Amino acid sequence: MPNATAVINLDIEGPTISRHLYGHFAEHLGRCIYGGFWVGEDSPIPNEGGIRLDDVEALRALNIPNLRWPGGCFADEYHWKDGIGPREQRPTMVNTHWGDVEENNHFGTHEFMALCELLGAEPYISGNVGSGTVREMSEWVEYLTRDGDSPMVRLRRANGREEPWRVKYWGIGNETWGCGGNMRAEYSADLVRQYATYCRDHGDNKLYRIASGASDDVYQWTETLMRQIGCFGCEATPKNYFQGISVHYYAMAGPWETKGSATDFDTDDYYRTMAAARRIDRILTGHSTVMDVYDPGRTVGLVLDEWGTWWDVEPGTNPGFLFQQNTLRDALVASVHFDIFHKHAARLHMANIAQTVNVLQAMILTDGDSLVLTPTYHVFEMNKGHQDATSLAVHLRGEDAETDLLSASASVKDGAVLISLSNLHAEEPAELTLDLRGRAVGEPVARILSADRIQDHNTPEAPHTVGPRPFDDLKTTDRGLTLTLPPHSFVTVRAPLVT
Numbered sequence: 308m309p310n311a312t313a314v315i316n317l318d319i320e321g322p323t324i325s326r327h328l329y330g331h332f333a334e335h336l337g338r339c340i341y342g343g344f345w346v347g348e349d350s351p352i353p354n355e356g357g358i359r360l361d362d363v364e365a366l367r368a369l370n371i372p373n374l375r376w377p378g379g380c381f382a383d384e385y386h387w388k389d390g391i392g393p394r395e396q397r398p399t400m401v402n403t404h405w406g407d408v409e410e411n412n413h414f415g416t417h418e419f420m421a422l423c424e425l426l427g428a429e430p431y432i433s434g435n436v437g438s439g440t441v442r443e444m445s446e447w448v449e450y451l452t453r454d455g456d457s458p459m460v461r462l463r464r465a466n467g468r469e470e471p472w473r474v475k476y477w478g479i480g481n482e483t484w485g486c487g488g489n490m491r492a493e494y495s496a497d498l499v500r501q502y503a504t505y506c507r508d509h510g511d512n513k514l515y516r517i518a519s520g521a522s523d524d525v526y527q528w529t530e531t532l533m534r535q536i537g538c539f540g541c542e543a544t545p546k547n548y549f550q551g552i553s554v555h556y557y558a559m560a561g562p563w564e565t566k567g568s569a570t571d572f573d574t575d576d577y578y579r580t581m582a583a584a585r586r587i588d589r590i591l592t593g594h595s596t597v598m599d600v601y602d603p604g605r606t607v608g609l610v611l612d613e614w615g616t617w618w619d620v621e622p623g624t625n626p627g628f629l630f631q632q633n634t635l636r637d638a639l640v641a642s643v644h645f646d647i648f649h650k651h652a653a654r655l656h657m658a659n660i661a662q663t664v665n666v667l668q669a670m671i672l673t674d675g676d677s678l679v680l681t682p683t684y685h686v687f688e689m690n691k692g693h694q695d696a697t698s699l700a701v702h703l704r705g706e707d708a709e710t711d712l713l714s715a716s717a718s719v720k721d722g723a724v725l726i727s728l729s730n731l732h733a734e735e736p737a738e739l740t741l742d743l744r745g746r747a748v749g750e751p752v753a754r755i756l757s758a759d760r761i762q763d764h765n766t767p768e769a770p771h772t773v774g775p776r777p778f779d780d781l782k783t784t785d786r787g788l789t790l791t792l793p794p795h796s797f798v799t800v801r802a803p804l805v806t
């Protein structure tokens with residue numbers, strides 16, 4: 308049985324893990340918004356103002372910190388004024404990116420802000436650069452965040468909202484290298500400067516502007532943005548045009564053409580997926596290194612505002628709706644990503660899994676009035692104690708082949724340590740010693756997420772096939788704790804710090 312040690316110095320604290328690393332993304336795509344979040348006020352499905360309440364309850368239990376909307380590719384053909392005012396009078400459009408279906412604009416700005424309020428999540432609005440105008444984006448910011456009296460404030464009040472909302476996170480375009488306009492990095496950087504200029508801070512609402520960034524390991528895009536944008540962390544003019552740069556990365560078992568099934572895969576596919584998940588470490592390191600050259604004080608955040616698995620759609624579903632099942636494999640992809648996010652906490656300010664409901668690596672799958680929590684949901688729930696906690700470095704020791712299949716991270720908050728551990732081996736358990744140094748810990752409490760098979764998943768008929776259970780296969784020793792991680796398992800251990 309593989310045997311490894313994880314050394315954790317409980318008294319050497321690293322950077323804070325922003326809660327926004329546990330962020331989410333909801334696009335007008337397939338059944339994410341319509342059917343997923345929005346059922347309309349007349350629906351028999353319990354709702355508040357048209358927003359389904361079972362979603363809200365499940366996501367509140369994750370302490371969902373933020374929600375990105377309305378896209379994605381959709382954001383660059385979305386015109387926000389079509390989504391305000393009486394719903395039956397709103398113009399319709401064709402969602403050309405996703406399924407070529409008609410969009411009735413019933414879910415618009417007010418509905419999104421109401422959803423964020425119900426969730427207790429911060430809004431992250433992605434503005435249209437690809438087919439919008441500078442004025443359109445500038446007016447959207449004014450509509451949402453300005454107080455007093457102005458044309459957009461009067462329009463907002465006419466639509467029933469007296470007070471401005473608070474909006475911090477603002478995306479300037481999405482994938483401008485692709486669906487957001489097929490631009491070159493140099494041109495896109497210029498547009499970011501232009502659009503960001505007119506996205507004003509109204510009153511004491513301070514925007515955190517996020518420039519549309521690179522895909523995967525295209526570091527040249529980040530380099531161009533950093534080089535062309537100017538002065539970081541200095542008081543001279545021009546000041547920072549943006550506060551964050553985005554990057555997108557999807558984990559797959561193979562190339563786009565042969566992504567494969569979400570549920571029908573073999574062990575080789577599984578290991579290729581785990582390798583793809585681990586690749587996010589090199590990608591974050593690459594972009595961070597480029598940013599360090601121009602911004603050594605780390606005033607600009609890296610924002611991974613799309614990540615997750617991308618499989619073939621479920622048989623019989625609309626190929627443009629990106630509806631996929633979610634297995635234990637997806638859960639382990641998430642746990643590995645989080646370990647790596649924690650390691651990059653000094654530069655990585657936000658991450659948003661794609662997407663929250665019914666699309667790609669979802670937390671929630673709905674079908675009519677049924678709602679299923681996916682294995683990925685449970686990783687978010689088991690890990691939520693890392694939000695806004697102080698990171699601790701974890702040093703894994705053992706044979707290379709053994710530590711390659713283990714992943715771990717740790718943090719402290721509220722007088723307790725939370726340790727996350729994944730055994731990625733498909734068939735072998737792993738014996739792990741947690742060598743806890745610097746402080747003593749009290750009685751640990753552990754939970755495990757695993758299943759008989761890596762392909763196991765939850766359905767309306769069997770919603771609890773993959774769910775967290777108490778885990779008691781751990782012993783307290785002089786050095787800390789020892790435990791045996793079953794194959795393909797995710798375990799969290801929480802213990803109070805007693806000295």
Ligand code: AHR
Binds near residue numbers: 378379381481482667
């Ligand atoms: O998340 C699905 C799509 O993936 C998004 O719309 C786009 O930004 C990315 O290519």
